[in-house]
Amino acid sequence: MTTPTRGARADRAGATPYLYLAPAVVLFTLFIAAPIGYTAYLSLRRVQFSGLGLGKKSRTEIFVGLDNYRTAVADGEFWAGWLRVLGYAGLVLALMLGLALVFALLLDSARVRLARFSRIAIFLPYAVPGVVATLLWGFLYLPSLSPIHATLRTFGFENVDLLSPSTVMFSMVNVAIWGGTGFNMLVLYTQLRAIPRDYYEAARIDGAGELAIALRVKVPILAPALVLTTVFSIIATIQVFTEPMTLRPISNAVSSTWSPLMKVYRDAFVTGDLYSAAATSLVIAAISVVPSLLFMRLVRRQAFGEER
Amino acid sequence: MRTKRLRMVMSAMLVGALAAGCSGGGQEETPQETGPVELTFWTWAPNMDKIAAVWNAAHPDIKVTVSKQAGGDEAAAKFLTAAKAGNAPDLVQAEYQMLPSFVAAEAVADIKGEVAGVRDQFSDGIWNLVTLGTDGVYGLPQDSGPMMFYYRTDLFTKYGIAVPKTWDEYAAAARTVHAKDKTVYLGGFSSKDPGWFAGLSQQAGAKWWSITGEAWKVGINDDATKKVADFWGGLAKDGVVDTQAPWTPEWNAALNGGKIMSWASAVWAPGVLSSNAPDGKGKWAIAPLPQWSAGENYSGFWGGSSIAIAEGSKHKKAAAQFASWLNTDAKALDLLIKEAAIYPAAKSGQNLMTTAPEYFANQADFWQQATNIAGTARGFTFGPNVNVAYSAYKDAFDKALQNKSSFTDALGAMHDATVADMKKSGSPLASL
Known part of the structure; x- marks a missing residue:
């Protein structure tokens, strides 16, 4: 093999990194950038019927500027949906991450028995798909056949409706915690x-007990992992869709716009208005980024301080 | 040097493979010059694959492949999405109320020329559902869902009530039953079944959509529908009808355990009852729906569907041949009844129904009664945005049930949402 000239070598070195990058760039373009671009394009358009809207060529797509965005933002149901989701997300974040932390610390402490079994038992619900988990719980929430209601009745609580307007959110929170705690626990553990x-x-030599070790040694060291799980959970709970969507058919208390993503689904696939759905989903994306960024900014110093 | 070149080759290969992987799906489908025509058929009717196999055996040149779908709103959404993406099936089962939105989206073809020969197999009322009152024909009627009153004979005797002839009698009976036993209801109001409400409104003479000249007229809150909404609103408010969401294990248990004594349903109900309420076998019977005024005799339609052909299909003619066979051929109709438990829309099919469903073995004249009732059913034209109206129905009536608020207001909300959607898409609207 002959030694190539300097120029050729430089050229080759110049091309190689791009070739390495190419798969990622191609994938990103095809599956992320292009769909987002198309969504943005659709969000500026709508369908216009001429005549009765039946028959050929009675349907044209027209450019409407920011109309769809205006309608999306002006819809009171959209913001009511955000309120519901904020309540839901607050509860899920606090309870799920709290439980995950407690379980992780317990499993890590030297004294706990059946550690392996408990770890798997807590993690297992994560392996159940969200729809299945919600259906399962949904059936348990229905009174006549459910052991939950049977138990409540023995304690004197008759006619508890777990799917009523005032309780259905807690029923969903329960499903989310049941399914999500295991994963977060595993990350922390x-x-x-x-x-x-x-x-x-x-720490022990300094006289710290198990509790002090957990609170003063373990938790501070866990900070980056806690940040990670919190950010993931914020994103996941803000996009809540599966639980309300699956409970909707069995409860009169979940509207088709219960969460902002459900509104997008309804517009796109039930009422066939892809254009409004596109605009709403971009608004949701913009709003979802905010809490995650705020949280990251808030904790950056404490969590990652030593790395900078 | 060598490793560097190797790396370059490898990354080049990776890119190449990726590009090939991405383009693989997009290859142009060349129409087959030889061999049989291949048709795909989306349907949720049970055992349709067996019926297609009978067709395939007799027609080696046209091969139909059945793809079983879930029914309901999702089925319509899936078809519209597939049509938009250019990979719709050749044939699709379309509920009558969804057909206008399929036509508006230009997802189904006008097959007037292909199916002219079978026109007189169907009654005018049914045929109107596939022409939408226009010159075109957008599908072939498969089944229809005339509504009737299903009731538990044993429990009616036990509680000492007669089969209600009018809705007033129904209301009185509902109060009587619930007063005698707080856990038992005469029947239920469903905020999850807009089609059910539409059928009851049709019975009352409602016309939710109609065409006047070149404009749509929306009458969802017309007097007939208001009457129906008020009626159920009153019963729901007093808590004398069941208002839980139907189609849940809870509801099945109530139906099975005799906690719900009657059901205003459609001709397809025997299938539902036999699987969801097996213990009631031999205890149910049918009667005409209660009437709004004594002496009247009307019913409405809940459900029923047609077979439409996708605008994107490359073999419309072959597809129309299959659809005609499926819905008018004596052998096919017999199979539809026996295998798919369908109440066929074709006139000749209705004469084939002789033996009562097994679940109704106690009522030997089941089909005779059903056919008589079917003759009294009246429908209305479905507009281009039934999906919007139906979605609004669920939200508005869910809310009314929760808040125990006025059903008239809920109906108004449904009407307004429907009109607003039509205004937005520029459909011409006749003033009311």
Whole structure:
């Protein structure tokens, strides 16, 4: 093999990185950038019927500027949906992450028995698809056949409706916690196992008990993992869709616009207005980014301070 | 040097493979010059694959492949999405009320020329549902869902009530039954079934949509429908009818356990009852729906569907041949009745129904009664945005049930949402 000239070598070095990048760029363009671009394009248009809207060529697509955005933002139901989702997300975040942290710390402490079994038992619900989990719980929420209601009745609570307007949100929160705690616990637990045991020994020598070790040593070290799980959970709960959508057929208390994403689904696939759905989904995307960014900014110093 | 070249080759291959992977799906389908015509058929009717197999055996040149779908709103959404994406099936089962939105989206073809020969197999009322009152023909009627009153004979005797002849008698009976036993209801109001409400409104003489000249007229809150809404609103407010969401295990248990004693349903109900309420076998019977005034005799339609042909199909003629066979051929109709438990729309099919469904073994003249009732059913023209109206129905009446608020207002909300949607898309609207 002959040694190539300097120029050829530089050319080759110039092309190679792009070739490496190409798969990622192609995938990104095809599956992320292009659909977002198309969504943005659709959001500026709508269908215009001429005549009765039946028969050929009675349907044309026209450019309407920001009309769809104006309608989306002016819809009171849209903002009511956001309120419901904020309440839901607040509850899920606090309870699910709290439980995940407690379980992770318990499993990590030396004294717990049946650690492996408990770990799997807590994680297992995560492996159940959301729709299945919600259907399962949904049937348990229906009174006549449910062990939940049977139990409530033995304690004197007759006629508790778990799918009424005032309770249905808690019923959904319950499903989300049941399904999500395991995953978050596992992330935190894995991080805990990576902490050198010497730290605990040092703490013990300084006279710290298990509780003090958990609160003063483990939790601060867990901070980056907690941030990670919180951000993921914020994004997931804001986009809540499966639980309300699956409970809707069995409850009179879940409207077709219960969460903002459900409104998008209704517009796109039930009432056939892809254009409004496109505009609304872009508004949702913009709004969803805000809490995540705010949270990251808030905790950046505490969580990642030592890395900077 | 060598490794660098290798890396370059590998990344080039990766890009190549990726590009090939992406373009694989987009290849132009060349029409087959030889061999049989291949048709795909989306339907949710049970055992349709068996019926298609009978056709395939007799017609080696046209092969129909059945793809079983879930019914309901999702089925319509899926078809519209597929049509938009250019990969719709050749044939699709379309509920009558969804047909106008399919036509408006230019997703189904006008097959007037292909099916002219079978026109007189169908009654005018049914045929109107596939022409939408226009010159075109957008599908072939498959089944229809005339509504009738299903009731538990044993429980009616137990509670000492007669089969209600009018809706006033129905209301009185509902109060009597619920007063005697708080856990039992005469019947239910469903905020989840806009088609059910539409059928009851048709019975009352409602016309939710109509065409006057070149404009649509929307009459969802017309007097007939208001009367129906008020009637159920009163019963729901007093808590004497069941208002839980139907089609749940809870509802099945209530139906099965005799907690719901009657059901204003359609001719397809025996299939539902036998699977959801197996314990009631031999205890149910049918009668005409209660009437709005004594002496009247009307019914409405809940459900029923047609077979339409996609605008994008490359084999419209072959598809129309199959659709005509399926819905008018004596052998096919017999199979539809026996295998798919369908009440055929074709006149000749209705004469084939002789033995009562097994679940109704106690009522030997079941089909005779059903056919008589079917003759009294009246429908209305469905507009281009039934999907919007139906979605608004669920939201508005869900809310009315929750808040125990006025059903008239709920109906108004449904009407306004429908009109607003038509205004937005520029449909010409006749003033009311």
